[in-house]
Amino acid sequence: MNALLLDDEPLALRSLEHQLKRFEDVKIIGTFSLPVQAVSAAEELQPDVAFVDIDMPEMNGIQVAEKLQMIHESIAIVFVTAYEEYAVKAFELNAVDYVLKPVQPHRLEQTVARLQQETMNRRASVMKEAEEPEPAVRVQCAGTMNVFGHDGEPLSWRTSKSRELFAYLVYKRGQPVRKEVLLELLWPDSDEKKGFTHMYTTIYRLRKTFESASLNIKLLNSGDGYWLSTEGLQVDMQEWEEAIGKLPPLSVESADDYHRLLDDYPGDYLNEQDYIWTHGERQRLRSLCYRQGMQLCRFWASEGQGDKAVDMYEGLQRQYPHSEEIYEALIEHYVNEDHHSLAQQQYELLSGMMRREYDSEPSETAKRLFNSIRPLVD
Structure with missing residues (x-):
């Protein structure tokens, strides 16, 4: 050598x-x-x-x-x-x-x-x-952070900080993160010297963990920061978002593709880990799924496919139980279809949810819809 x-x-x-x-x-x-x-x-x-x-x-x-x-x-x-x-x-x-x-x-x-x-x-x-090309490394961010070895089994994390540090670098998608930012995020209660020691040791342990599992995951560093090479990584939430972004405009031909991807939503972003920095990203991805779902529901309703719209609305309602908009959409659909008892049921569910969660009443739109059929159900 x-x-x-x-x-x-x-x-x-x-x-x-x-x-x-x-x-x-x-x-x-x-x-x-x-x-x-x-x-x-x-x-x-x-x-x-x-x-x-x-x-x-x-x-x-x-x-x-x-x-x-x-x-x-x-x-x-x-x-x-x-x-x-x-x-x-x-x-x-x-x-x-x-x-x-x-x-x-x-x-x-x-x-x-x-x-x-x-x-x-x-x-x-x-x-x-x-x-033989290096197989891609599967990274799970839905629910919890997992990295899967070539045997399909999730790796064991040496420490909780190792898992969070890797999760944060995955979240940054290849962008360098300054060391001072990592110290403030992961070791806020340590003095600078101890914090740097913790950080260096954690980086070393991560590299050794991936090396021992023969996984080609590269944690790179410059003088003032770290970043993760995204080459060869298959990150579930990122792949789902990219697939949504590649969908053509919503039409009769593409509606099933929208439905399939919405059904394939991996799950809420790192919701099993109580990392402060995940809250914004979790809400962003939930909102993306919600908006796409509501768009598909309205499309099916406009195309006269009420049954598909209702099924989708009910699925979204289970996933987003505090969205007043979904209750209103179901009430309006049932009113238009003359299913008055189902409209009343949705209004009562909405009223209970609003009292529990917001100490409030249904919107004027929901009240107007319900009042339009009230004489028929009393």
Whole structure:
């Protein structure tokens, strides 16, 4: 494997180079003491691994690693540091390993062994992708957040924060999220240092969970934020919304497609998780389903297909029991069809719902409709 070395201390750099030369599988293609030179050379040299000192002036090793992985995400990173506190940060960047200074021969052997295993895994993955496309990863947002493995079983989440962090990145649909936003959202009661530690550890655990399940889910990072690559993800709620958006104008020919998609509504967005940030998205998707359903009901009624309209109205009423508009539509339909007892039943249901939920009375429209048949049902 081709290795690039970076350390601003000449003695430490020479010592690491000397020790790595003992390994037949390691070929040193460049040694650098200046971060800018190392990053620039990496674009041409394309190393397999970079051994990077963390504590350097102007640009520290964390920043260098981020730039290297932006050049090519397959570059393995090994941090070399005198401070063990950087270990968590190394995990955040999905580094293969970190070693403490002064570098001990036996510890370096462990690192090289890990690199060799990573190289074998990467080659096997490339061969597998060439032979067989990577299957899409199914992500469930209806009801609860689940990610399904290749065996069809949902993955186990290490912590509740792991699940919520992944759910939020899925919700952002590939948009970068600043680290400060994640801290405020997920660890609002932690001080900054503890919050960052929690965040880095959670990111690391997520990556390891997906890696152990052989799922090609990429959590990416830049200097100030994270985002989720949406390539290869099948997210139920997003696919449903996209399908709704692709429907042609409502007509006799397309009505059944509308009905099918409305029946296929996956379920309310993450309603089993009490995440504050989900409320707006849940309501938006519910409103989209509601509007499409009401549009289809009115269309069927206008086309003289009253039975279909009533069935759809009743289904929506079960799903949206506090919508006065649905009760009014059913009352009007039954009045027009001279089903006075059914109209009265809907009016009484509406009156009870309005008292319980809103401490109010039915609208003037509903009252007018009911009063038009009142003499006939009294």
